Amino acid sequence: MTFSTLIGIILLLALVFFKLKGKSPKKNPKMYHGDGRRKTFRDFEQERRRNFSDRGAPGFDKPFELGGYGITHAPTRSENFFKPDPKFNDERIANDPRGIFGEAAMMALTARVCDTDKRRYVLMRNLYIPARAGYTEIDALLLHQSGIYVLESKNLSGEIAGDLESERWNQHLNASTEHTFHNPIRQNIGHILALEHFLKIRHEQAHFISFVVFSDRCTLRKVPKDNEFWSIVHCSELQDALLKRITSRKTIYSMQQLEDFYYKLQGCMNVSEEVKKQHRDYASKRGTALS
Structure with missing residues (x-):
């Protein structure tokens, strides 16, 4: 083989290489920067901050970030319990006769556990996930390197009784007052199945843990x-129970996988009133309590 032939083969291979490279699919601009770098949680948060700032939405110019990139979105609710506030403690959770803390206490305790574990996580709340006949609402979602934790808050009083097979559970308030509500275990299973479908996670490869917090x-x-x-x-038992769960589990998800989940779920927060109405209609048809 002559030298000129060798040069010709090299040039031909280079031409084929650059043509194939030019035909490769373009990277999603929502996931990547213009220079090809992959976006991180911090980039997503900065974009969200700019978007809400452009809309003039109050309170979103300084989004709250928990340790390990914990994120919360709820402009109509108090955020005091998500900050490292010494006034928020176990005594305030236990002595809550009117149930004014509710989901805020649940989120704060979850964040406390995750900060103790030190692995990366994302803490989200009030997500509206597409379901077969509408939308299903998840109170709190913890994307953690040890798994995906779906938390359902039940801010109820009285005596609670129910089994796994029952469609509805009983809430006994007094001798003359009794209510029923949708089986919360089944309710959270519905949330998990909707998440599996939405995030395209195969059922046999899913790592979901359900928490029902009364x-x-x-x-x-x-x-x-x-x-x-x-x-x-x-x-008041959530912190110990969740800590036991998380610390006993090995690392399953990488940071990139958590970022992918977070990116896909971003649009499920702060949804339109139309989506919320579809959820209410869906819940009403199924007789599901919205609390």
Whole structure:
């Protein structure tokens, strides 16, 4: 082979290489910077901050970030309990006769556990996930390197009783007052199935853990025992139960996988009133409590 032939082959291979490179699919601009670098949580947060600033939405120019990139969105609710505020403590959770803390206490305790564990996580709340006949709302979602934790808050009083097979559970307030509500274990299973479909996670490869968190104002008379898939706890028990779960689990997800989940779920927060109405209609048809 002559030298000129060799040069010709090299030039031909280079031409083929650059043509193939030019035909490769373009990277999603929402996921990547113009120079090809992949966007991180911080980049997503800065974009969100700019978007809300452009809309003139109050309170979003300084989004709250928990340790490990924890993120919360709820402009109509108090954010005091998400900050490292010494006034927020276990005593305030236990002595909450009117249930004014509710989801805020649940989120704060979850953040406290995650900061203790030190692995990366994203803490989100009030997500509207597309379902078969509308939308289903998730109170709190913890994307953690040890798994995906779906938290359902039940701010109820009275005596609570129900089993796994029952469609509805009972809330006994007094001798003459009793209500029923949708089985919260099944309700959270519905949330998890919707998440699996939305995030395109195969069921056999899913790492979901369900937490149903009841107010300390109620008494759990007869409810299913905890297992590897779910826990049913009072709010004041959440910290210990969640810490035990997380510390016993190995790292499953990489930071890139968590970022992918977060990116896909961004649009499920701060949804339109039309989406919220679809959720209310969907819940009303199924007889599901919105609390």
